[in-house]
Amino acid sequence: MIEVGVNGYGTIGKRVADAVDSQPDMELVGVAKTKPNFEAHTAVERGYDMYAAIPERAPLFSEDGIEIAGVVDELVAAADVVVDCTPSGIGAENKSLYESHDTPAIFQGGESADIADVSFNARANFDEAVGARYTRVVSCNTTGLSRIVAPLQEEYGVEKVRATLVRRGGDPAQNSRGPINDILPNPIGIPSHHGPDVQTIFPDLSIDTLGLKVPATLMHVHSLNVTLESDVTAAHVRQLLEDENRVYVIPEGLGIDGAGKLKDFALDAGRPRGDLWENCVWGESIAVEGRDMYLFQAIHQESDVIPENVDAIRAMLDVADKRESMRRTDKHVGIGVPSDPSGAGREDDQVEAEPADD
Amino acid sequence: MIEVGVNGYGTIGKRVADAVDSQPDMELVGVAKTKPNFEAHTAVERGYDMYAAIPERAPLFSEDGIEIAGVVDELVAAADVVVDCTPSGIGAENKSLYESHDTPAIFQGGESADIADVSFNARANFDEAVGARYTRVVSCNTTGLSRIVAPLQEEYGVEKVRATLVRRGGDPAQNSRGPINDILPNPIGIPSHHGPDVQTIFPDLSIDTLGLKVPATLMHVHSLNVTLESDVTAAHVRQLLEDENRVYVIPEGLGIDGAGKLKDFALDAGRPRGDLWENCVWGESIAVEGRDMYLFQAIHQESDVIPENVDAIRAMLDVADKRESMRRTDKHVGIGVPSDPSGAGREDDQVEAEPADD
Structure with missing residues (x-):
């Protein structure tokens, strides 16, 4: 089971968290957020552990009725991999945090390419991210x-x-x-x-x-x-x-x-x-x-990179090859013809039943 | 002096009328309009003779305080050339009117190309419209x-x-x-x-x-x-x-x-x-x-074809060559750097003074 932390819980982060949560081979350790806005309340309702992205602001969460599980340092320490979903430029500031915990991290396309070992698109260059410590999912x-x-x-x-x-x-x-x-x-x-x-x-x-x-x-x-x-x-x-x-x-x-x-x-x-x-x-x-x-x-600017973030996790930790990772991601996120959100119409259930971790 | 009629006085027609009115070698006979809306009142204030585009509706104008000079048939009969600025498709319906008066006509780009002998852009193919009876200024x-x-x-x-x-x-x-x-x-x-x-x-x-x-x-x-x-x-x-x-x-x-x-x-x-x-x-x-x-x-969809309509008139009646027509049009419409609406900065006044009809 891959323990995944999500740092940043806005437009991308909340979707990445849901996508990770839906994958049978992954566990969402928790999400980090700077302030207790409406999205933070939604995260709590979904049962996600909340971490304060800025430790000094941790009291704001309890004042707002949200019990936090810790601060972002603890999330990074507990995770096998962190998906950084903070706004453009903040990811670069966060990199030293991930390095200090020796935790592999995925950045978003708003960061410059040199933040990571590899820029990533599952369909095009999955293999280049195998074993990478830092990966950037392109915009x-x-x-x-x-x-x-x-x-x-x-x-x-x-x-x-x-x-x-x-x-x-x-x-x-x-x-x-x-x-x-x-x-x-x-x-x-x-x-x-x-x-x-x-x-x-x-x-x-x-x-x-x-x-x-x-x-x-x-x-x-x-x-x-x-x-x-x-x-x-x-x-x-x-x-x-x-x-x-x-x-x-x-x-x-x-x-x-x-x-x-x-x-x-x-x-x-x-x-x-x-x-x-x-x-x-x-x-x-x-x-x-x-x-x-x-x-x-x-x-769809809010969601097309979501499956790529999930695949980047598997590539970096080398737990599935490209075809298998994309298949799992698509099945559990629900990718396929929109009128068929289960994706079942485009999956072979026989094949699906086989992998023990899926 | 070229006597020009403008049939249709909406977005394009009102601009063509003003541009024609500004040309020293042209005289605006009048404009035809289907109904006495705000644009009709503006035309009257500018001193343009108003013709009823639909004869049965002529009384609507007088009821609204607008004295009409006649109906569109009379405008077409009086003009050396008519610029048809009616909505797409109406120009085609009007063609027989122009034919019946043997009046050359210019159509707009909303009509299909086969309505005219030539599709026209002054910069690109001025000479092809020289002597044409029917010309279409492209969109x-x-x-x-x-x-x-x-x-x-x-x-x-x-x-x-x-x-x-x-x-x-x-x-x-x-x-x-x-x-x-x-x-x-x-x-x-x-x-x-x-x-x-x-x-x-x-x-x-x-x-x-x-x-x-x-x-x-x-x-x-x-x-x-x-x-x-x-x-x-x-x-x-x-x-x-x-x-x-x-x-x-x-x-x-x-x-x-x-x-x-x-x-x-x-x-x-x-x-x-x-x-x-x-x-x-x-x-x-x-x-x-x-x-x-x-x-x-x-x-600018409302105005870029205006100078082309003016040039099409001169080409069809063969009263000026391409260079001379475009020069006159630009000078009197005011085309040039927007901060210099007189266009004087880009014109040679010495040359300008020479043509007797300009």
């Missing part, structure tokens, strides 16, 4: 791009990727962010940082990315062009992507024309928080002109 | 793309254009349109119709376009990639675009990061309605990677 957008590039590269070869990332201005709860009525090139300079970030996963990939921010909160949308090394058909690309469990190819006819309906679809299916862990690619959008492949995909 | 987005493609093609050769059009959901006054909080691939199918529309101007151009709609009203933003036929530098491309009078290269340091500040900039400069007739290209965004050129540009 939501980089994860979304990596999941598409990996199968394309393996199947056809990739000459060049050009992607325009139409990014949501902020998450639904980030009510101080904008823009309200504007379309912002962001950054104005080209290329954006996303291309180089994808290159932390695919070092030899030729990729140019352009970023914008718009007045929306639900998901990012990518306008993606990949010049392939071979002649292909749109139907072949579509089948390739449909075979990826972390890519949901939206069928025509469902009337899903944007992120709003995707979220409704996921909520209707009973998914926790309406999460869409998969890249959501509009099947109808997959097009090939010469060797240029195009598609639109929506990326 | 705002196609105009914006054509103004960039033309100089790039002439200077470097263009191998392929790939553009993602992040489109405003509706104009500021179109308060029944959306989306409110979403990023919609629109159309979901790739390519969008914009690429084929650009090919009505550049028949041999290889171009793929992708369209989206977002919750913004002020301007469209294009994420543009052009694979050139020669090796170039970003600085060279920038200079090339700065030499185009209908392209405004936004300098670094002005703090203009989006459409909101562009509109404020134009309004502060005293431009009518805060119009931005030029493509607004972020100078800082112009980048070259290999033979791939990238840039971001904002396109």
Whole structure:
């Protein structure tokens, strides 16, 4: 049983905690949080042990009726691995804490790549994280791009990727962010940082990315062009992507024309928080002109990195290979077609029954 | 003096009327409108003769205190040329009216290309409209793309254009349109119709376009990639675009990061309605990677086609060549750096003084 601590219990941390808690081969030691806000109360209701991320603020929790299990030092000491889900830049400040306890740690994509031994995407480079002490799960957008590039590269070869990332201005709860009525090139300079970030996963990939921010909160949308090394058909690309469990190819006819309906679809299916862990690619959008492949995909910034964090744990501790880890993660998180949240329709229960630790 | 009638007095029509009215070689015969709304009252205050676009509704105008000069038939009969600025699809219904009076007409980009003898962009194909009876000024987005493609093609050769059009959901006054909080691939199918529309101007151009709609009203933003036929530098491309009078290269340091500040900039400069007739290209965004050129540009959907309509009039009646027509249009509309709305800083007054009809 892998003992996992989660440091930071916001948008990503609370989802990582739930995902870890759902895995039969993992145990959630507890979560660390800076203050007793609504999310802290939810954690307590879920039975998660709460640790004070800032020891001096520990009394605030008891004043608010939350009994803490200790301070973050104790969480780090007790865990086999810590998933750092603190805001960008705080992860870097926390690294010495993990080093002092000799506890392996996973950082999020908001940290710079040099914080870790390896930048990670399960589909693309699982093996590079095997045995690593420090791993960085790349950002939501980089994860979304990596999941598409990996199968394309393996199947056809990739000459060049050009992607325009139409990014949501902020998450639904980030009510101080904008823009309200504007379309912002962001950054104005080209290329954006996303291309180089994808290159932390695919070092030899030729990729140019352009970023914008718009007045929306639900998901990012990518306008993606990949010049392939071979002649292909749109139907072949579509089948390739449909075979990826972390890519949901939206069928025509469902009337899903944007992120709003995707979220409704996921909520209707009973998914926790309406999460869409998969890249959501509009099947109808997959097009090939010469060797240029195009598609639109929506990326749920709050949840697509969650399964990657779970897989990073197994890779670092070398307890399962890529295929087995992704299979377990997907099954227990519930990844698959949103209308089938159990994932059972895409799993082979016979195979599933075999592993003793699963 | 060219007698011009404007049929339709909404977002485009009112701007075309003002632009025509500002040209010393043109006279606005009048404008036709379906109903006496706020725009009709503004037209009367400006001294424009009002014609009832639907004869049966003529009494509505007098009931509302607006004395009409006649009905649309009379306007068409009196004009040397009519600019049809009615909503998409209505222009096609009006064509027989223009034919019955043997009056040349200009249609807008919302009509299908086969409505006219030629699809028109002054910078790209002025000469093709010389002597034409029916001309279609292409849409705002196609105009914006054509103004960039033309100089790039002439200077470097263009191998392929790939553009993602992040489109405003509706104009500021179109308060029944959306989306409110979403990023919609629109159309979901790739390519969008914009690429084929650009090919009505550049028949041999290889171009793929992708369209989206977002919750913004002020301007469209294009994420543009052009694979050139020669090796170039970003600085060279920038200079090339700065030499185009209908392209405004936004300098670094002005703090203009989006459409909101562009509109404020134009309004502060005293431009009518805060119009931005030029493509607004972020100078800082112009980048070259290999033979791939990238840039971001904002396109003011309400006004960028206005100077093209004025030039189309001169081309069809063959009263000025391309260079002379564009010079006159730009001078009298006020096109140039937004902080210099007179355009005087970019005009040679000596040359200007010479033409008798100007």
